[in-house]
Amino acid sequence: MEERSLTLSPPELAEDALGFFRWGRIAGKVLVTNDAGDWDFLGESEFADLLAGRIVDGHPRFQDLQRKGFLRDGLDLGAFAARMAQRNRHLRRGPHLHVVTLTRRHRRGGANGAAVDASSADMSRETAEQVVDFALQSTSPAIAFELQGQGGEPLLNLDVLRHLVEYATTRNKQTTGKIMRFTALTNFTGMTEDAAEWLIANDVRVCTSLDGPAALHDANRKWLGGSAHADVVRWIEYFGRRYAELGRDLQQWHVDGMATVTRQSLAAAREIVDEYAARGLRSIHLRPLSVDRFDPDTWAAIGYTAAEYLDFYRRALDHIVELNRQGTEITERLATVLLMKILTADDPGVVDLQSPSGAGTAQLAYGVDGRVFPSDEARSVDAMGDPIFELGTVRQLTLPEVAGSPTVRAIAAASLLDAQPKCAECWNKPFCGFSPVRNFISQGDLFGQRTRCFECKEHLAVSTRLFELLADDADPDTVAVLKRWAVTQSPFTTDGRVSKDAP
């Protein structure tokens, strides 16, 4: 048998002619990206020309690639640095997201089903005031209070919820004058008409869990807890009707929804999206389950592999895009955040998609007793019995002490993508990030390994699909949909976006 060997020719490489970039192949094109978040698609011959230093003045791609910093010739280092600084301005802004657990009570008893005494499970009015005073120390011009429902249903401590909002509003007017935003994450188990009217009158936004059509939602809630589908839908309709009656801008004022995806959801991607559209919801946050939060028997019943989830996600996203093409305005949360990073010059401020992670520097979380954590995941680690991420209490700490704490610094060091094997060379690096706290939960250390990291697979798969859609020159309608998502006021951020000159 003839012996054959394969000899690969090294590409012609004129490294002195190139700016720093990373690259990958998507949809038959070569995608190049750089640290300023600029990107472009090249044909194979154009990419060979780039590497060989043949893209010079007069080449059809010269102007674009020079402006974006892919060429050394005429590189405007000052403008490049300004674009990087703009994308990373969260590093000097101060904590803007303050996630408050108002109670450890759920509808019936605590997180583990046992009865919980309200006097020890609820945040007090005094602690709520201390949390507000602490948060207002932030240098961020915008502050978002998220009254979260993971650790307990916030409406079960409605008196303190109202006090926190009123106290923060008054203190803010008297002192710092920041842009302020409140969101209650509620499963509606504690909702009444009085509570709803107060939330609406006091500009508290509402986000809830809706897993899909009634049969799917109610099947999921046997495992996950929360309200029956009929109750969730009743309150979504109530808020929608009242916002409309009050003449609110419905683009801004609507209930946002999170769909937790179980094994039963995997075959129902279209039905889940259609349920959201039918209920008039403008955004959907598809949330995969985390294997670490379930015992083996439960995971065997409702869990799935990363590949199964990502196949589901792709089908759901494609259906959402198709609905938009037909005139229904509805967005998906992760895709929207990534598009903001890909198509705008700014960063949407989602801490787990930042490098370094914003846990402790952009986000802080508070337990019912006023203890401070770098993120709500870190608070949940404490709730599971490990106080490793506790930073202190609002009664002792100052914000500079938080930023300088060894815990926050370790989180920042672990999540710097430039220093992570695989990330340092990944074309998705300018748009990506991960949570060291989640690494700690799933892999036992802050750094983790990307090959064992679900977020890595998820972020790469979603970015790949978005770039596949953006690469399709024959489908300008879809590209227009994605550009609209990127500049829409996000329900997850506190300021608007400015479109950049993307291809």
Ligand code: SF4
């Ligand atoms: S986490 Fe994964 S997708 Fe993100 S930059 Fe790192 S290697 Fe790329």
